[in-house]
Amino acid sequence: MDEHRESVRGIAQRGIEAYLNDQARQDLLRFITCGSVDDGKSTLIGRLLYEAKCLFEDQVNALHSDSIRFGTQAGEIDFALLVDGLSAEREQGITIDVAYRFFKTDKRSFIVADTPGHEQYTRNMATGASTADAAVLLIDARQGVLPQTRRHAYIVSLLGVESVIVVINKMDLVDYKQTVFNQICVALEEVWSGLELPSPLVIPVSALRGDGVVTLSSLLPWYDGQTLLSALESAPRKQRTLEHPFRMFVQWVNRPHLDFRGVSGTINSGKVSVGDEISVLPSGQRAKVSELITMDASLSSAQSDQALTIVFDREIDASRGDMICSASAPAEVADHFSAHIVWMSEAQGLCGRSYLFKLGALTVSASLTEIKYSVDVETYKDQPCAALELNDIARIHIKLDQSIPFESYRDCESLGSFILIDKRTFSTLAAGMIQHPLRRATNIYRHDHSIKRQSRQQLNGHRGVVLWFTGLSGSGKSTLADHVERILHAQGVRTYLLDGDNVRHGLNRDLGFTPSDRVENIRRIAEVAKLMVDAGLVVLTAFISPYRDDRAQARNLFANGEFQEIYVSTPLAIAEARDPKGLYKKARAGLIPNFTGIGSPYEPPYAPEFTIDTSEGTPEDSAEFIFETLANVLKLGSEG
C-alpha cells in the first residue's frame, strides 16, 4: 500500500499544502479494458481497485453481501460484482454496456472504461476506445489467443490506441508455467503483424489471486517485468496534437456586450500565441490574435486541449462550426471522404440515404456514396458488403452537402472523427474516422450558363414542379398520374411522366429490389426529376417509394412548393384485390421477397400535400381536384 498511497504520517511531515499541491498536479490516463466473457476482466478491475486500496469499507461490505446474493465464487468475494453495474446485467451475469471506473495512485489518476467482450458489442468497445490513451487486453492463459483477441486488437488499432498492455490472466490455472506464457507471446506476434500497432507489453497475472497485478509474485519467478499497475503508471498518454498546426473549432460566440466579441472553443491542435496571424475557414478571412482569455487569466499562448476564448484585432465574421487556423498552414477543405465506419444501430446503413454528419462543432447533411468493403475483424480480410449492419466495421465513401475543414483521424483525432445521426429519430447510428479526402467532385466545375431556368419557365408559361405519387402497388398511382398528366397537357403545360416502365428498363436496369437498391432507385429518380424541373417541366413520378427517409431526401433536392407529394392511400386489401399484374398473388406465395406491403414495409407520409384514396371517387374527379389545387403552384411568380 505504501508504494501507492502516501502514509498520513508522511503527509503530516511534508505539510498538507505541499501534499495537496502534488495531488492536484497529477496527470490523467484513460484506459479501456477488453476481454471475452470469461477472461476475468471485471475481476481484474475489481482486484486492481482493491489492491491499490481504492475501495472503501462500505463498498467492500456491499461487495461481500452481493457476493453471497449473486456471486459466482461460492460465497468468496467476487470482484466482478463491483464493476457489473446495472441490476438486469447482474442477474444475467454479463456486462452489456460501457462502465466507467475511477482510481488513483500517488503517481497518476485513472479513468477506466470497462467494455464487454461479448461479440454483439463491438459498438461498446469502440465507444470506450474512442477516449482511451491505452488499452488493457485480457487473454485467458488456458485459451490463449482467440478470435475475440484478434477482434479487440483490431478495434483498438482502428481507434488509434497505440499503447496496449496484454494481460495473460488465470496463470494460476496453468500452474504459472512460463512455456504457456511464451506460446501466447508468439501467437500475439502473429496477430500484431496484421495491424498498424507498436508491439504490446505482455504481463502474466492471476486476477483472482492477485499475482502480478500490483506486486510481482513469487509464483512467477521467471517474470521480472512490470506489474500491471506499474505499467499503467508509466504508459504514455495518447499521442496528442501539439506538433500539428493550430486549429480550433468555434463552439460558441462569446458576446456579453457590444464592445466585446470573442470566439470560445477547445483548441483541437497546435499552439496559438497573442499576435499570431490566423484565418477563418471556410470564409478565408484573416486577423491577428489580440487576446487569449480564460476566467483565471489572459494567456500569452495556449495549446491543444485547453478551453478558452479568443479575441481578434479586427471585426471578423466567425460563428459556430467555423474553424480558426494558423494562417500560414490552414486546414484542408473537402466534401467527399474515404473513411472507416463502425455501424452502431439496428437500422441498416445504406448507400444513398441521407444522414446528419457531426464533426467537431459542425453538423451537415451527408450520404454514403459507396461501401467499399466491410472488415472481418477476426481474419482482417475485406469482404463485400451491400448494407451496413449493427457492429459492422467498413470502409466507405461519404459525401457531404457542403465542404468542411478537417484532418485525417490519424493526424488529429478531434478533427477526423464524426458520428452519423438519423434525421428522423435523431439516434446515433455510426461513428467514423476520416482517412483521406476524395478529389473526384472537386474537378467538376459548375458552368454558369446564360439560359437560366427562369428563362425556360417564361417560355413555357408555367413553373417547373414535381408531382411525387407514392403508395402501394396497385393503389392506382399510375392511373391517377396519367389522368393528371392528360389534364395538364390539355392546358398546354409541358409534362413528363416517370414510371417503372421508362426508368426500371433503362437508367435503373442494374438495380433490383433489395433495400439498398430501392434507396438508389429513388435517389436516381429524384435526381432525374430535378433536372427535368430545371428544364422547366412538370414531372410526374409514379413509384411505390416506400421509405419516408428517401422521399424526404428527394424533397430536400427541391425548393419550397416545388415538391408536391401525392399519397395514394388506397388500403392494402383493395390494392391486393385489384392485383392488376398478379404480383400480390406471387408475393403471398413467397415468390417475390421484399414485396412492399407483404414482405417489406410501406411507410406512409406524415404530411403529404395530397392524400387520395382511389377506392373512393373516380380517377377523373381526383385528377380534377389535384389540377385545381395545383393551378396556383404552377403560376409563374409563385416561387415565393
Next chain:
Amino acid sequence: MELSATQMTHLDRLEAESIHIFREVMAEALNPVMLYSIGKDSSVMLHVARKAFYPSSIPFPLLHVDTRWKFQEMYRFREQVSKDYGVEIKVHINPEGIEKNINPFDHGSAMHTDIMKTEGLKQALDLYQFDIAFGGARRDEEKSRAKERIFSFRNQEHRWSPKAQRPELWSLYNGLKRPGESIRVFPLSNWTEQDIWLYIYREQLPIVPLYLAAERPVVERDGLLIMCDDDRIPLLSQEEPQMKMVRFRTLGCYPLTGAVESQCQSLEEVILELLTATTSERQGRAIDNDHPASMERKKQEGYF
C-alpha cells in the same frame, strides 16, 4: 498564469472537458437550466459554468428543487450565492407535498424523496419547459451512474432507459431530440469525490459550512448521526440531542443525512481526512440503501 498543454494536470483536463460540455449544450439547447442542489458538486459545477462563458455571465438560470427539509445553513448559502454571483436561482417545491405536508418522518424516506424530489423535479421541468438540465452527478457515486452517458436522454415521461442509451464517442455529443423529450447533462461525470475537493481547494471555492466540523446537536438513529437542525424533528422518548464535533460529507434533507464525527475544521484537513477515508460518501445517505438497485430504479422513474 502560464499553462502549457504538456503540463495540463488531471484537474485541468477535467475542467476543460466540463467547459466543452457546457458550451456544446449552450450552442444547441433551446431552454437550458442548471439543477442546483447547494452541495459541493453544485459549487464546482457553477464555478466551471462561469469559466465556460466568461466574460459573459451564465446564460441560463439555476433551479433548486426544494423539499423544505434542507439544512438552514444551505438556505442561507443559496441566498448568498445568488447575491454574490448575480445568478437567478428559481426555487420549486411540489405544491402537493406542501398540501399533504409530506415529510421524511411520517412518510418515510422513499415516499418523501419520490414526491418532493422526483415529482418536484418533473413538475419544474414541465412548468418552465426546460429542454436540457445540467446536473452535478458523478459516475463514481454509484454503480448505475457509472454507465450513464454524459448526455442522458429522458422520454416524455422523463424516464431513463439504460438499454436505449445513445453511443457517446470522443467528445461528440448528440443533443438532438424530438418535442417533449429532454436531456439531463452531467458535465462532472468524470470527476471523483477527491477531484471535487482538490478543485475546491485549488480554486478556493465557497462551500456550505456544514462540510467543516463544528459542535452540532445530533441524535443517533439507525446507525446515522442525525442533526437536530430545527424543532420539526420528533424526538423519541429516550432521545436527547448531544453536542458533537461533526461534519457532513454529503448534504441533502437533514433528517436523511448522516453526519460523521470529525475534528476537521479547515478545508485542508477535510481533504486529508478524505484521502485517508475508509468509507465512501454515499454511505451517509439513507435513500441508496433501501434496495440493492434502488438508485437505478429511481433514475428510471425520473430521479436525477
